[in-house]
Amino acid sequence: MTGAAAMRPRVLPVGRHALLVEVAGSEEAQVFHAELLRRRAAGALPPIREIVPAARTVLLDGVGDPHALAARIAEWTVPPADAAEGEPVVLPVRYDGADLAEVAALWGVAEEEVPRLHASMSFRVAFCGFAPGFGYLTGAPEHLHVPRRATPRTAVPAGSVGLAGPYTGVYPSSSPGGWQLIGRTDVRLWDPAREPAALLAPGTRVRFEEIA
Amino acid sequence: MSSLTVVRAGALTTVQDLGRPGHAHLGVPRSGALDEPAHLLANRLVGNPGGCATLETTVNGCALRTDTAVTVAVTGAPCAVRADGRPVAWCAPVRLPAGAVLDVGPARAGLRSYVAFAGGVAVPPVLGSRSRDLLSGLGPDPLADGARLPLGAPCGPPAAADVVPWAAPPTGGLVLPLVLGPRDDWFAPQALRILAGDGFRVSSASNRIGLRTDGPALPRARTDELPSEGMVLGAVQVPPAGRPVVFLADHPTTGGYPVVGVVPAPALAAAAQAAPGTPVRFVPVRA
The missing domain is CATH 3.30.1360.40 (Gyrase A; domain 2)
Structure with missing residues (x-):
């Protein structure tokens, strides 16, 4: 930074x-x-x-x-980036998303390369929005940014891992969505009965791990 | 614990309190009663603190039966109120005997009536609030016929008020003050004249998320895409079609369309009561 x-x-x-x-x-x-x-x-x-x-x-x-x-x-002088380096949240993912082939084509790699590349990046929650507990994760290099799907899906299952523009996101609950889906995690991103309710808050570091 | 049973749910009746502010950074809308002064008054009339949950009706009221004697009050949109078929006062504390049916009639003016029970509607809170948030689905489901809701223990004597002065909901027209910005520079200069003119009406697509308008499109000075930014209550967001949307309690926490100005919160109670078709003008005021 x-x-x-x-x-x-x-x-x-x-x-x-x-x-x-x-x-x-x-x-x-x-x-x-x-x-x-x-x-x-x-x-x-x-x-x-x-x-x-x-x-x-x-x-x-x-x-x-x-x-x-x-x-x-x-009047503030904001020091450059001592963004506190806490332990990252690790999300195990089965990389079997419906748009895996599409993302591989956009990245210019073989389909089986997508999980390795995605799980090798370090992400950070830039901000939340869209739905409670939905984090916009930055960290993907620019050449791996992908457009949204031309036609959004009417229902994306909870736990789906998707890509759109510079962001990776994980759907905390089932909802319509236009992101390119690459996989799915069983981790509960959002649980209002839990403290904290949102696993991912702005500033949280995130890594993905491929479930073999 | 005493409870109430829903006899007639009405078009849309939800549990509301003062909402769940403080979680916007997690994507959680503030929610809460749309006509907050009416919600506060209903609570005051039955001796509740302002944060107790009330019922917010939409257009055609609702009917409820309580299993114990309880003091109730109906405020907000004026309507006929009946206890076991007998007319009782609107906007005043009413003692209901055990087992009586409270019928909150259709709104005679405005849209949303508020029904307070001494002790409040005591459904379990979610993130500190009992409000139903229609955008994200947090909080208790909207009322359904036959549903039962718990009531809390009465916590104070009802207010000793016989007559409470109360502004009528807007019928002739809704005039909303507008503090310009943060993105008024994204609009062409004539957009301000159009906002203050007589071209807009409240759209039937309005809901707890936003008051939508039908009318002329606001011309833009910039047509590039605005990266998502945080949204406040009362923000007047302008989607590509150009018709302004006034964000109400269940508004999304971030949005990607420019906000031409913000309606100060005290003016939003009237917006919450403005029926579809009501003329609406936006009058720029100083911050």
Whole structure:
């Protein structure tokens, strides 16, 4: 995460109680999000109800005095990437997805190479959305990005591992979806009765492991 | 524990409280009562704290039988309220005898009535809330005929209020204040005039996720794709077809269409009561 040293966030007001902090890209957004959590844990932030990272922004919602906070953020120096390197969550996957051949063709490799390549990458949850516990995982090199399916499926089973654009994602529950499916895990990504309910939160590191 | 039985579920009746804020970073919508002031008032009338769960009806009310005597109140959309067929007061505490059927009639104006029971609807909370979230499916299922729901123990005396002043739901038209941004620069200058004009009506496709509109398309200044970003309650998102959508309680936590402005939360209660076909204008205000 090099480009982060010169981070100059752009702070946009959102309504009367929120700010949208816009940075250059996904890595910068992840670094800025980690910095926000660090400052919040240190008690250096006013109460903020929601801190929601996304593709290249972080939303701060439920802020008492957004103008004052915006002025403070503009003065921050965000250190480059000490994105805390916790132990990764390891997700065992059977790589038998319906779009495996399609992904292999897009990657320009044999079908049996897809699991080895995918399981060799280190991912991080850039942000969540779409459904409770659905993480957008970054870490795939650019030449392995793939488009969404032209026609979304009406039902994708829970645990399906899919690819779309720069992201890998795992469907936490059965839902419609347009991602290219490469496999399936039995790990429960989302369980409201569990603490924490979401296995993958923004910033979590993730690795996939092929089930032979 | 006392309970209530659903005699007539109505078009869509859900359990609602103040929602589950604080989980948006996990993709969990805030949810909660759409007309929050009406929900709070119903609770106050029966002596509940504001966080107790009420029932939110849609268009045609519902009917319920309680197995013990309980104090109830119906607020929100004005409607006929009956206890075992006899008319009782709307927007006031009513003592129901054990086994009586409370019938909440169709909304005479507005869309959503709120039914509070002393002690609250005591279904198990999910992530700290009993609200049904229609986007993600969290919380108890919408009411079905014959279903039973537990009631909590009454926790205080009912409010000693005889008459409560209450604004009527919008009938002539809905005027929503709009704080511009964060993506108003994605729209052509005439988009603001169109928003404030008289071209929009509430669409019948509206629901707890968003108030959708029919009307002219807002012209864009930029047509490239916006990467997904966090969304707030009241955000006015504009999909490619150009008709604004006002995000209500069950809105998605992130979205990829530009937000032209945000309707401040106090104005959303009226949005929650605006029936399809109601004219709607967006009037830019200062932050």
